[in-house]
Amino acid sequence: MAEDIKKTGEKAPENFLVNEEELHIMPKKFVSQNPKKKDTGAKSIIVFFVLVFVLLMAILGGGYYWLQQKNKPKNTNTNVNQNINQNINNGNENTNANVNVNTNENANVNANINNTNNNQNNNTNTNENPKPIVVAIDTDQDGLTDLEEQTYQTDKQIVDSDKDGYSDSDEIKNLYNPLASGQKLIDSGLVIRYANDLYAYEIFSPKPWLVKAIDDSRQKIEFIPDTSTSELVRIEVVENIGQKSLLDWQKALYGIQAMENFKIDNQTSLRSIDKKQVLIVTAGYVYIIIYDTSNDSNNFITTFEMMLKSFKFISPSPQDE
Numbered sequence: 001m002a003e004d005i006k007k008t009g010e011k012a013p014e015n016f017l018v019n020e021e022e023l024h025i026m027p028k029k030f031v032s033q034n035p036k037k038k039d040t041g042a043k044s045i046i047v048f049f050v051l052v053f054v055l056l057m058a059i060l061g062g063g064y065y066w067l068q069q070k071n072k073p074k075n076t077n078t079n080v081n082q083n084i085n086q087n088i089n090n091g092n093e094n095t096n097a098n099v100n101v102n103t104n105e106n107a108n109v110n111a112n113i114n115n116t117n118n119n120q121n122n123n124t125n126t127n128e129n130p131k132p133i134v135v136a137i138d139t140d141q142d143g144l145t146d147l148e149e150q151t152y153q154t155d156k157q158i159v160d161s162d163k164d165g166y167s168d169s170d171e172i173k174n175l176y177n178p179l180a181s182g183q184k185l186i187d188s189g190l191v192i193r194y195a196n197d198l199y200a201y202e203i204f205s206p207k208p209w210l211v212k213a214i215d216d217s218r219q220k221i222e223f224i225p226d227t228s229t230s231e232l233v234r235i236e237v238v239e240n241i242g243q244k245s246l247l248d249w250q251k252a253l254y255g256i257q258a259m260e261n262f263k264i265d266n267q268t269s270l271r272s273i274d275k276k277q278v279l280i281v282t283a284g285y286v287y288i289i290i291y292d293t294s295n296d297s298n299n300f301i302t303t304f305e306m307m308l309k310s311f312k313f314i315s316p317s318p319q320d321e
């Protein structure tokens with residue numbers, strides 16, 4: 001029996017009682033074994049299969065997702081921003097900023113800051129060239145328009161109606177009767193003499209025309225043709241406060257606009273380049289004589305010359321002399 005014990009490798013205690021009938025020693029491999037060890041192995045297998053399953057699912061899921069993504073139509077974001085900016089004026093700049101943010105959810109955020117066109121025409125017309133004078137109809141080309149021939153009862157087919165050697169227009173401009181040789185215009189009955197006592201001047205006006213004071217002060221007088229034209233001649237008078245010079249008044253009224261020297265009733269004055277305005281300055285008053293041709297037809301150019309020629313200061317004269 002002691003040999004048996006030796007075989008097992010176990011050392012019997014000293015007082016160990018060897019009784020073959022009673023002693024049953026379980027082999028060491030059984031004694032030391034954990035009875036639960038068999039269950040643990042089964043669990044591990046289950047865990048292993050679960051893990052494999054999860055892994056498979058993950059692979060399948062990933063593959064499915066990949067296929068889904070692959071078959072998904074690509075995002076087609078067509079942003080058509082049409083900016084039709086027609087800038088007629090040079091120098092305008094258009095700032096068009098297109099910001100397109102495209103996400104997978106097809107959220108297109110188009111921020112178009114377009115068409116902020118501030119077209120401000122700040123052109124200042126500094127053209128000082130006078131408009132060319134449009135000559136109205138003058139059938140016989142004698143310098144007196146057909147409307148003026150009508151006003152002075154001359155023949156619009158004949159240059160020299162009274163056949164005295166002077167053309168109809170020359171006679172009018174020089175204050176002669178175009179219908180009677182050698183007769184003064186004022187004696188013809190074709191014009192009237194308008195006298196403004198308040199501002200001490202006189203001027204001829206064609207007889208058919210209307211002479212109209214704009215207000216009681218008679219500072220503004222209009223000479224209005226009896227024809228359908230909207231032209232008229234106007235005389236405006238203002239006081240020469242401070243007795244400013246002709247050049248001072250020119251600067252104040254016409255700025256840098258060029259004017260030419262002119263003589264009216266032997267007094268130095270200024271005339272605009274288009275010949276439609278005359279500026280006269282005396283010690284007491286400033287006179288502006290205007291041929292206002294709002295429709296540009298210029299039917300009474302010769303008549304305006306006649307009126308300027310007839311203009312005279314009368315007593316009490318505001319002249320310095």
Ligand SMILES: [Ca+2]
Nearest residue numbers: 140142144145
């Ligand atoms: Ca004529």
Ligand SMILES: [Ca+2]
Nearest residue numbers: 155158159168
């Ligand atoms: Ca004529």
Ligand SMILES: [Ca+2]
Nearest residue numbers: 160162164166
């Ligand atoms: Ca004549």
